[in-house]
Structure formats: C-alpha cells, structure tokens
Amino acid sequence: MSVFGLTEVIDAVALQAREGRLGIVVLDLDSTAIDTRPRQHRILRDFAAGHGDLQLSELVEQIPEAELGYRIEAPLERRGYTDAASLAALHAFWGACFFTDAYCVHDRANPGAAAFARRVFGAGGLVYYLTGRPEQMAQGTLQVLCREGFPILSGRAVLHMKPDVGLGDHGFKRGAMKEIGRLGGRVVATFENEPAHAAAFLEAFPRAVHFLVGDIRSPQAPEPHPGLVAIPSFHG
Numbered sequence: 001m002s003v004f005g006l007t008e009v010i011d012a013v014a015l016q017a018r019e020g021r022l023g024i025v026v027l028d029l030d031s032t033a034i035d036t037r038p039r040q041h042r043i044l045r046d047f048a049a050g051h052g053d054l055q056l057s058e059l060v061e062q063i064p065e066a067e068l069g070y071r072i073e074a075p076l077e078r079r080g081y082t083d084a085a086s087l088a089a090l091h092a093f094w095g096a097c098f099f100t101d102a103y104c105v106h107d108r109a110n111p112g113a114a115a116f117a118r119r120v121f122g123a124g125g126l127v128y129y130l131t132g133r134p135e136q137m138a139q140g141t142l143q144v145l146c147r148e149g150f151p152i153l154s155g156r157a158v159l160h161m162k163p164d165v166g167l168g169d170h171g172f173k174r175g176a177m178k179e180i181g182r183l184g185g186r187v188v189a190t191f192e193n194e195p196a197h198a199a200a201f202l203e204a205f206p207r208a209v210h211f212l213v214g215d216i217r218s219p220q221a222p223e224p225h226p227g228l229v230a231i232p233s234f235h236g
Helices: 006-018 037-051 054-061 074-078 084-097 113-122 135-148 169-181 195-204
Strands: 023-027 126-134 157-162 186-192 209-213 229-231
Touching: 006 023, 006 113, 006 186, 023 113, 037 054, 037 084, 054 074, 074 084, 113 126, 126 135, 126 169, 135 157, 157 169, 169 195, 186 195, 195 209
Parallel strands: 023 126, 023 186, 126 157, 186 209, 209 229
Antiparallel strands: none
C-alpha cells in the first residue's frame, strides 16, 4: 500500500471501467483540492482597509498568502499584534465573509488537483466532490471548479455540499459516506486534509486507498491514522 500513488488510482479506476463497474474517487475541496488562502488573504486585506488601525494595516502588507492557514489571526499574532478587540473583530469579519460566493471566487486549484480530477473522469470514474461548504456557496463553488478546470456539470461528477452551515463537518461527511455506499460503484480512493475525516473514510471504505493531502489541519486534529497515505500535493 505504501507504493500506491496517484497513477495507481487512475489505473484502478480504469480497471473498474473495463470490468463494467463505476470507480469512485472522493475529493474534499478546501485545503485539499482547492487552495483557500487567496480567499483568506482578501478577507484579511479588506478587514484591514476598513478597520482604521495603521499598525494592523502595515502588518497585513507583510503577510504573504502562503503563510495563511487554519486561523486567519495567526500571522498577526506571530508578528506580535495583541489588540484583543481587533483580533476578535477580525474573526467575526472572517465568519461573515468566508462562507460566501463573493469571497470564495478568489480560491484557486491546488497544484495538480484539477488535472488529476480530469484523469479520473477520463478513465471512466466518478469524481465525487464532498465538501463541508454550505449549499449557499454553490454558485461560487461551481464557478471556481469550472474556471480552474475541474470536471463538473458532467454525468460522472458530483458536488455534495452541506445543506446547512451550522451542520458539523464530521457528522455531515459520515452521512454522505452512507450515500456514496449506495451508489453501486466501488470507492477506489479518497482525498482529505483533515485526519479525522480521512480516518472515517478508511473505516467506511476499507478496500479503498485514503490519502491525507498537504499540511493544513485544524488545531484539534488527531494524529493521522497509520493506514492513511500522506502526500504533499497532487503532483505526488
């Protein structure tokens, strides 16, 4: 299993197709197939522009997209910014903006992700985008997927989003796994950035290969399950 990589996923999908079965590849979006750091960066810059704090504005100008991760406040805190009221206001501003079409259109594909999804589709597989994004972001999400070259709006591409922003990601994804299991195909591989979700996929689909992508995790993330295959990107 340790040598099972992206090429082997495509080969396994193609084998399913030749045998008249549907090979399914599940792709998480945020911080897996999609880079949300441009969205985070725009939110940070827009907040600074309207906040009227010179120190904050100067610090924001020093922060590159690549430094942004799970918590939008973290780069400021690393630079010694300690204004608790401003940091709380930033977090609230982020909460109001992050899950919106207006900001998610700044997202980009992570390197190699769209090309990999096209290879899955071209090999006869079903590309199943399973994301914790709420359905209120459907328009912006579809726009980004189309613009970045992901197969979507096609017969073997599914976008599954949360019906309610207040629904927990883990419970939502566990429920979605049951739906995926009823599709009648075989899950060949799954791709996630969160170890807890990836471990749940491993439990639900033990015959598949489960990839843990990149290094952006929630602060409360558990240690990755030893059965997961860690890859830095979709070039791996």
